[in-house]
Amino acid sequence: MEKANTTPLLELRQVNKAFNLPSGxxxxxxxxxxxxxxxxxxxxxxxxxxxxxxxxNIIGSLDRPSAGEVILEGVRIDVLSEEDLVHFRREKFSFxxxxxxxxxxxxxxxxxxxxxNFFKPKNRNGNIKSEGIDIIKSLGLGHRIYHMPSxxxxxxxxxxxxxxxxxxxxxxxxxxxxxxNLDRDNRLFVVDTFRKLxxxxxxxxVFSTHDLEIANKADRIVHLKDGVFLKDExxxxxxxxxx
Ligand SMILES: Nc1ncnc2c1ncn2[C@@H]1O[C@H](COP(=O)(O)OP(=O)(O)OP(=O)(O)O)[C@@H](O)[C@H]1O
Ligand SMILES: [Mg+2]
Numbered sequence: 597m598e599k600a601n602t603t604p605l606l607e608l609r610q611v612n613k614a615f616n617l618p619s620g621x622x623x624x625x626x627x628x629x630x631x632x633x634x635x636x637x638x639x640x641x642x643x644x645x646x647x648x649x650x651x652x653n654i655i656g657s658l659d660r661p662s663a664g665e666v667i668l669e670g671v672r673i674d675v676l677s678e679e680d681l682v683h684f685r686r687e688k689f690s691f692x693x694x695x696x697x698x699x700x701x702x703x704x705x706x707x708x709x710x711x712x713n714f715f716k717p718k719n720r721n722g723n724i725k726s727e728g729i730d731i732i733k734s735l736g737l738g739h740r741i742y743h744m745p746s747x748x749x750x751x752x753x754x755x756x757x758x759x760x761x762x763x764x765x766x767x768x769x770x771x772x773x774x775x776x777n778l779d780r781d782n783r784l785f786v787v788d789t790f791r792k793l794x795x796x797x798x799x800x801x802v803f804s805t806h807d808l809e810i811a812n813k814a815d816r817i818v819h820l821k822d823g824v825f826l827k828d829e830x831x832x833x834x835x836x837x838x839x
Contacts, residue, residue: 603634605767605800606655611664613650613823624650625661625823632768635798637791639811642820648804649772651820655802656689656770657681669767686715690761692771692803698745698756705741708732708759717764724763731759735789751782758789762799769793771803775810787813 613625625647632638632655640648653659654666657673666674673684690711698707708728732741735755745753754774761769771790775783787810790801794815803814811817812831819826 604631605634605636605669606632607665607667608655608661609665609667611651611654611661611666613647613654613659614662623823625654628664628820628823628825630818630825630828632800632802634767634800635794636800636816637794637814638800638802639814639817640802640804640820641806641808641811641817642826644806645822646820647823648820650823652770652772652802652804656691656768657685658691686711686764687717688767690764690766690769692754692757692761692769692774694773694776696754696757698748698753698760700745703742703744704732704737704748704756704759705729707745707756708763710760711764720765728759728763731762732756735759736785751778751785754778754782754786755789758786762793762797766799768800768802771801773804773806775803775805775807783807783810784813786810 608628608630611625611628612623615622615624628651640651642648650659654661657666660674665672668684668688673681676684699710702710705725705728708731709724712724729741732738735758737752737755737759740748740752745756748756757774775786778786790803791813793799794801805811814831817829817831819829
């Protein structure tokens with residue numbers, strides 16, 4: 597039986613986000629308060645324009661709130677300088693996007709190791725290349741390690757994005773509609789992998805989706821509408837029902 601982990605990892609307090617455009621102000625998020633626990637799998641659902649991407653960007657410190665607080669492991673990160681924030685972002689978060697394309701001139705392994713071209717993680721022992729190979733194999737891509745992206749299917753490409761997200765040992769993965777372009781088998785593979793990673797590696801994973809079958813595999817579904825937090829729904833999934 598999976599045990600719920602209720603250690604808070606990240607907290608949003610009364611977060612607002614407004615975009616000032618020449619035509620007026622667009623309020624994308626209004627007073628959103630939310631806690632994400634370690635190892636929790638959270639689905640963000642809501643109609644188009646409800647604020648899912650904006651919320652993911654603020655959780656992952658890609659964007660700052662107009663008002664409110666973002667607290668990661670007890671540190672208020674929304675007020676950090678960009679220089680300090682970069683450190684948190686690289687060490688703590690990984691991102692998977694709907695249209696995340698691997699770099700075309702790099703093979704699967706090189707794409708997986710790509711984050712290390714930009715930073716060297718502290719306290720990281722062991723052979724990163726062999727770890728990359730292990731991660732790729734664990735995602736069922738053992739026969740594709742040296743293949744180029746042009747030789748991969750859409751489902752395989754999304755697995756490369758997951759491998760790249762895992763190689764940095766993040767505390768949290770943020771995934772914006774990661775299954776939107778996939779067929780049902782690949783959608784289920786992605787969400788089942790998220791579920792496994794969140795439980796086995798204690799990685800908190802927050803993903804947005806329009807697909808309720810996928811959302812129902814999460815521990816919790818957060819519903820947004822017009823930038824407002826509508827409800828927070830625990831999904832009874834312990835143990836997860838058979839597919
Ligand atoms: N950079 C921006 N500048 C101005 N308005 C923005 C910006 N980003 C988002 N918005 C607005 O904020 C609101 C929320 O957008 P957001 O992209 O977060 O919605 P979403 O729930 O992710 O939608 P979708 O399901 O279509 O991806 C929308 O009204 C959008 O037009
Ligand atoms: Mg979006």
